[in-house]
Amino acid sequence: MTEIDAALKEAVANFVAKHPRGKAAQERAAKVMPGGNTRTVLFTAPFPIRAEKAEGAHITDVDGHDYLDLLGEYSAGIYGHSHPRIRKAVTEALAAGINMGAATDREVAFAEAVTKRFNIDLVRFTNSGTEANLMALSAARCFTGRKKIMPMEGGYHGGVLYFSHGGSPVNAPFDCVLADFNEVEKTRALIAKHGDELAAVILEPMLGGGGCLPASLEFLTMLREETKTRGIVLIFDEVMSSRLHPGGLSAQFGIEPDLKTLGKYIGGGMSFGAFGGKREIMELFDPTKPDALPHAGTFNNNMLTMTAGHAGITEVFTPEACVALNARGDRLRNSLNDLFMKYQVRMKATGMGSMITLHPVGGEIASPADLEKADKRLKRLLFLDLLDQGIYMAERGFMAVSLMVNDADCARVVAGVEHFIKTRRALLV
Numbered sequence: 011m012t013e014i015d016a017a018l019k020e021a022v023a024n025f026v027a028k029h030p031r032g033k034a035a036q037e038r039a040a041k042v043m044p045g046g047n048t049r050t051v052l053f054t055a056p057f058p059i060r061a062e063k064a065e066g067a068h069i070t071d072v073d074g075h076d077y078l079d080l081l082g083e084y085s086a087g088i089y090g091h092s093h094p095r096i097r098k099a100v101t102e103a104l105a106a107g108i109n110m111g112a113a114t115d116r117e118v119a120f121a122e123a124v125t126k127r128f129n130i131d132l133v134r135f136t137n138s139g140t141e142a143n144l145m146a147l148s149a150a151r152c153f154t155g156r157k158k159i160m161p162m163e164g165g166y167h168g169g170v171l172y173f174s175h176g177g178s179p180v181n182a183p184f185d186c187v188l189a190d191f192n193e194v195e196k197t198r199a200l201i202a203k204h205g206d207e208l209a210a211v212i213l214e215p216m217l218g219g220g221g222c223l224p225a226s227l228e229f230l231t232m233l234r235e236e237t238k239t240r241g242i243v244l245i246f247d248e249v250m251s252s253r254l255h256p257g258g259l260s261a262q263f264g265i266e267p268d269l270k271t272l273g274k275y276i277g278g279g280m281s282f283g284a285f286g287g288k289r290e291i292m293e294l295f296d297p298t299k300p301d302a303l304p305h306a307g308t309f310n311n312n313m314l315t316m317t318a319g320h321a322g323i324t325e326v327f328t329p330e331a332c333v334a335l336n337a338r339g340d341r342l343r344n345s346l347n348d349l350f351m352k353y354q355v356r357m358k359a360t361g362m363g364s365m366i367t368l369h370p371v372g373g374e375i376a377s378p379a380d381l382e383k384a385d386k387r388l389k390r391l392l393f394l395d396l397l398d399q400g401i402y403m404a405e406r407g408f409m410a411v412s413l414m415v416n417d418a419d420c421a422r423v424v425a426g427v428e429h430f431i432k433t434r435r436a437l438l439v
């Protein structure tokens with residue numbers, strides 16, 4: 011057994027000993043859900059913490075442990091837990107009626123706020139980011155009359171649109187030409203080769219699930235030029251990255267795609283997704299026109315999402331709050347990278363603003379290929395060691411700083427990671 015295996019074994023045993031109720035809950039859950047789980051990303055071996063309640067920036071599990079929540083619901087939890095303004099909005103929506111089965115003014119107000127903020131001509135709401143991306147891709151296929159799509163290796167656009175390591179067996183059956191993220195000339199050539207058959211190029215301007223790797227401006231500029239010349243619809247999946255700048259990451263880069271997809275925090279913590287962009291594409295869905303494309307979804311305009319989402323982006327996550335939150339995230343990431351330099355360990359914190367991923371690798375990280383050498387066991391060890399110090403993040407090293415996380419919390423995270431480095435240094439050099 012290697013030193014890493016031995017350290018991991020000990021950390022797992024410690025976790026099991028401290029989570030007897032979590033273990034029992036897992037056994038109960040496994041009787042009714044495969045592996046006791048209904049959302050794969052939330053399964054961590056030997057079993058996940060089982061949350062009981064949450065308030066502000068903290069989560070308490072069924073074993074009574076309190077955690078600083080740095081996972082931030084994989085970026086959807088920007089408002090933290092039970093933000094008073096969001097609570098008020100939800101209460102208001104409950105009083106008004108949750109599902110009207112009719113068009114309401116609230117969806118109009120929310121659509122006005124979303125389109126203005128993210129520079130979108132026309133928008134449609136969905137129930138999830140996955141659905142938003144499925145609809146955007148289908149819209150691009152109908153608009154262009156072409157079939158193929160070009161996602162990026164390492165891209166994630168939903169449970170059925172997962173493109174790490176070539177894709178997932180449960181992916182939607184799109185005919186895909188997979189490109190390499192941030193590889194400018196290789197991708198330019200691939201677009202040229204398949205240009206006539208490509209309906210869409212889709213990417214996250216910063217890979218989120220793929221490790222918080224920002225696209226280079228050069229890469230995005232090339233994609234914009236090549237797709238424009240060849241009549242291919244360029245789709246930016248901003249489901250995560252829209253939080254990084256008041257107008258989304260496309261505004262920060264100064265590159266406008268043809269369609270954008272949104273999700274996560276924009277629904278105020280309720281189920282949410284949206285796709286929108288250029289008028290000439292989105293008008294395909296205009297039901298006042300003959301042959302309009304259908305777009306359904308029982309809960310697309312549910313009152314909880316429309317009301318909480320509107321309050322959230324107009325009153326809480328204002329452009330000013332967005333700038334301040336991302337500055338805090340930048341400070342945290344810089345402090346973590348300073349630590350790695352100080353102790354000369356093979357670790358890096360990547361990302362932008364309030365989204366960070368810790369990688370147990372040295373050297374430059376620009377594309378998913380640079381992450382291949384990351385040792386998954388070290389990621390698990392970091393996850394378990396931070397949990398033991400009362401800090402909750404994703405096992406893959408992902409952190410999303412919410413509005414409820416303050417500077418003292420960030421200092422605690424830096425101290426927690428420093429403790430990890432000091433105790434595990436031999437494994438990290």
Ligand code: PLP
Nearest residue numbers: 138139140166167168218249250
């Ligand atoms: N796109 C990106 C970039 C995401 O990170 C996610 C979710 O993590 C999705 C799409 C899918 O969103 P949802 O989980 O709401 O279906």
